[in-house]
Amino acid sequence: MHLEEFAEGESFFHRLDPRVKLLTLGPYTAVIAVAHDPVVPLAALVLSSVMAVVAGLDRKKLLNRLAAVNIFVLMLWLFIPFGYPGEELFFAAGPLTVTKEGIVYVLTITMKTNAIVVATIAMLGTSEIFSLAHAFVHLKAPGKLVHLFFFFYRYISVLHEEYSRLRRAMKMRSFRPRTNMHTYKSYAWLVGMLLVSSYERSRRIYNAMLCRGFSGRFPVIDHFSLRKHDIIFGVLMSTVTITFVIILTLS
Amino acid sequence: MHISEGVLSAPVLATGALLAAGGVALGLKKMDYERIPGVAVLSSAFFVASLIHVPAGPSSVHLVLNGLVGILLGWMAFPSILVALSLHAVLFQFGGITSLGVNTVIMAAPAVVSFYLFGPLVRKGHIMGILGGFGAGAAGIGIGSILVATALVSTGESFTGVAKLIVAAHLPVMVIEGIITAFCITFLKKVKPEILEVGK
Numbered sequence: 001m002h003l004e005e006f007a008e009g010e011s012f013f014h015r016l017d018p019r020v021k022l023l024t025l026g027p028y029t030a031v032i033a034v035a036h037d038p039v040v041p042l043a044a045l046v047l048s049s050v051m052a053v054v055a056g057l058d059r060k061k062l063l064n065r066l067a068a069v070n071i072f073v074l075m076l077w078l079f080i081p082f083g084y085p086g087e088e089l090f091f092a093a094g095p096l097t098v099t100k101e102g103i104v105y106v107l108t109i110t111m112k113t114n115a116i117v118v119a120t121i122a123m124l125g126t127s128e129i130f131s132l133a134h135a136f137v138h139l140k141a142p143g144k145l146v147h148l149f150f151f152f153y154r155y156i157s158v159l160h161e162e163y164s165r166l167r168r169a170m171k172m173r174s175f176r177p178r179t180n181m182h183t184y185k186s187y188a189w190l191v192g193m194l195l196v197s198s199y200e201r202s203r204r205i206y207n208a209m210l211c212r213g214f215s216g217r218f219p220v221i222d223h224f225s226l227r228k229h230d231i232i233f234g235v236l237m238s239t240v241t242i243t244f245v246i247i248l249t250l251s
Numbered sequence: 252m253h254i255s256e257g258v259l260s261a262p263v264l265a266t267g268a269l270l271a272a273g274g275v276a277l278g279l280k281k282m283d284y285e286r287i288p289g290v291a292v293l294s295s296a297f298f299v300a301s302l303i304h305v306p307a308g309p310s311s312v313h314l315v316l317n318g319l320v321g322i323l324l325g326w327m328a329f330p331s332i333l334v335a336l337s338l339h340a341v342l343f344q345f346g347g348i349t350s351l352g353v354n355t356v357i358m359a360a361p362a363v364v365s366f367y368l369f370g371p372l373v374r375k376g377h378i379m380g381i382l383g384g385f386g387a388g389a390a391g392i393g394i395g396s397i398l399v400a401t402a403l404v405s406t407g408e409s410f411t412g413v414a415k416l417i418v419a420a421h422l423p424v425m426v427i428e429g430i431i432t433a434f435c436i437t438f439l440k441k442v443k444p445e446i447l448e449v450g451k
Contacts, residue, residue, distance in 0.1 A: 003342050026348060033349040034261035041257070065343070072255045079412040102409070112257025116347055120256075124341045132341065144279050144287060149334040151291030152298070159292070159299045179306045184427065188434030191300045191316070195323075195435075196443045198296035202289040209288070216284050 003156070005061055006125035013055040013126040017230040018135035021123045024237035029116045031244040037251050038104060040244050041111035047240065048115045051122035062121065069117050073110050080106045129153055134220060143216070150218070155201070162197055166190050252315055252395045252421075253336070253354045256347040260406040267353030267402065274329035274359055282327050289449055290324060294331040298338070305427060312424050318391025319432045321362025322370055322384075325450030328362035329355065353402055361394035366450065373436050374447060380440055381433045388432025389425040396421035 007014075013021075032044045052062060086101025124132065133153070136146050170186065177183045259267075282290055297320055304311040320328045333355045340347045365387035372383030400414035439446050 005342075029256070029347065029349050033257055033259075033264060068343070069255055072258075075413060075416070076258070076410075079416070080409050082412075084409045105407075105409070109258055113255050114257075116256040116349065120340070120347050129338070129341065142279055144282060144284070145275070145330060145334070147284075147287050148282070148291050148294070148330055149337070151288055152294045152331075152334045153338060155292045155295040156298055159295045160302075163299045163302075177306050179308050181430075183306060184430045185434050187303060187305055187314075188431040189438050191296075191303070191314070191319075191431070192435045192438035192442065194296045194300060195293065195439065195446060198292040199289065199443060199446050199449070202292035205288045205292065206285060 004125075004128060006055075006057055006121060007128050009056055009126060011054060011056045011126065012229070012233075013051070013122055015229075016123075016126075016233060017224050017226055018127045018131045019138055019224060020226075020230045020234045021127060022132070022135055022139060024234055024241070025119065025123045027241045028237060028244075029119060031241055031248065032112050032115050035108070035112065035244070035248055037248075038108045038111065039251070040247055041108050041115055044115035044119075044244070045111045048118040048122065052118050055122040055126050057121060057125070062118075065121060066114060066117065069113060070110075073106075073113055076109060077106055131222075134222075135224070137220075138224065147218075151205070155198070158201070159194060159198055163190075163194055166193055252317075252357060252392070252399060253339075254350050254357070254399060254402060256350055258406070259350060259353060259402055263402050263405050264349055264353060267350070267356050269352070271329070271333065271352035271355040271359070274326070274356065274363070275333050278324075278326040278329035278331075281325065282330065286327075286449075290327050290331055291334075293323060293446075293449065294335055297331070298335050301335075305431070307423055307427055312427060314431065315358070315392060315395070315424075315428060316388070316432065317358045317362045317395060318365040318369075318387035318389070318428065319384075319435060321359075321365035321391065321450075322373055322387050322432075322436070323446060323450050324362070325366045325370070326363060327450060328366070329359045332359040332362065357395050357398045357402070358391075360398065361391045364394055365390050370450075377437070380436050384433030384436035385429040387429075387436075389429035391432075392421050392425045392428045396425075 032041060035041050081098045081102035084099045084102030084105060086099035089098045089100050089103070130150070130153070133146055133149055137143070167190070170190070175186060297316055300314050300316055303314050305314060317328070317332065320331060324331055333351070336351055336354050336358070340351055368390065369383040369387040372379050373387065375383070396418045400418050403410035403414045403417075
């Protein structure tokens with residue numbers, strides 16, 4: 001199961017320190033998320049697109065992701081422009097009216113969503129999941145939570161293999177999913193079997209850890225080092241975020 | 252069952268983050284070190300299970316199973332769902348960093364409610380197990396969709412139409428999740444009853 005679609009590459013973002021990424025992305029996306037007017041989201045969308053270009057993201061994969069995210073946004077376009085209080089633009093289908101404010105509101109949401117998503121892919125997608133988890137340790141995230149995440153991510157591919165094996169076994173026995181009780185029962189038992197094997201595996205993992213003297217800490221071999229370009233990027237992103245905050249408070 | 256980035260207002264996002272932080276803190280308190288591998292690998296199993304698409308008439312729905320997560324993990328459903336959603340946020344961007352708190356509450360709060368309402372029922376006899384399982388599965392989705400609607404309407408009145416649509420669309424999913432959770436509970440009680448004790 002190949003999950004880290006964007007993590008391979010040699011761009012500036014692939015080499016950036018994951019700690020800097022996490023520290024700067026949080027405030028940046030938060031400011032975009034709370035923006036009221038369309039100015040900050042528009043600026044952010046442009047900036048995020050620049051990041052996507054710098055990160056050298058695969059265009060087709062990126063568009064696929066954006067399409068999936070925008071399904072929810074599309075639903076908002078079908079509802080919100082109608083009946084939103086404000087200046088009437090034109091009449092549509094009898095009692096429904098489209099307002100200018102409604103259009104601006106949904107447009108703002110659309111830009112916010114896409115700006116945040118593109119920035120997240122460009123910054124977090126270009127790091128390996130384990131190095132992000134490692135960065136969270138340095139940022140003083142609760143140790144148990146990081147351990148939980150580590151094991152959780154580590155065993156997804158193992159359990160996905162288990163799942164594929166069970167699916168193959170069902171297929172060989174001519175299982176065809178339909179809308180009936182037999183299908184639901186079979187899927188429920190598939191999930192049940194998956195849970196049973198995950199439970200048994202976790203027991204073995206824990207015993208193996210005890211055998212190797214696990215003391216609640218993972219030794220880390222690779223260490224992060226803050227370099228010049230990390231600091232420059234950090235300062236740049238902070239300046240942008242603070243500028244956004246100033247624009248928001250002034251408007 | 253998640254809300255995209257950039258949709259909700261600041262107070263809703265902040266409330267979600269605070270509630271999620273509280274739930275996760277409680278869950279982590281219950282989860283001592285020897286339980287971490289168990290909770291984590293069960294979370295991986297639920298992550299894989301959420302990739303299953305079940306046919307529902309002309310369309311199909313993917314499993315959420317947050318009711319079952321609640322029955323198995325209790326308060327630890329909060330950290331379990333948080334890690335799963337953060338992975339979703341990094342890998343697939345279905346819901347992201349700023350909406351992580353809200354989305355965690357949307358899925359984990361119904362899980363904890365299921366744990367208290369249906370957990371004791373599930374551990375009783377056969378028929379009770381089926382009823383409890385159905386209740387947990389249906390409540391997981393039902394309460395979750397109501398929370399999605401609440402978050403949207405608290406952001407703005409103009410979301411009322413979308414919110415109603417979301418709740419209505421989740422009604423058939425409630426039934427399917429109920430049926431699957433009920434079968435799953437019966438299966439686990441027969442094959443591996445210890446799993447039902449993980450969350451205690």
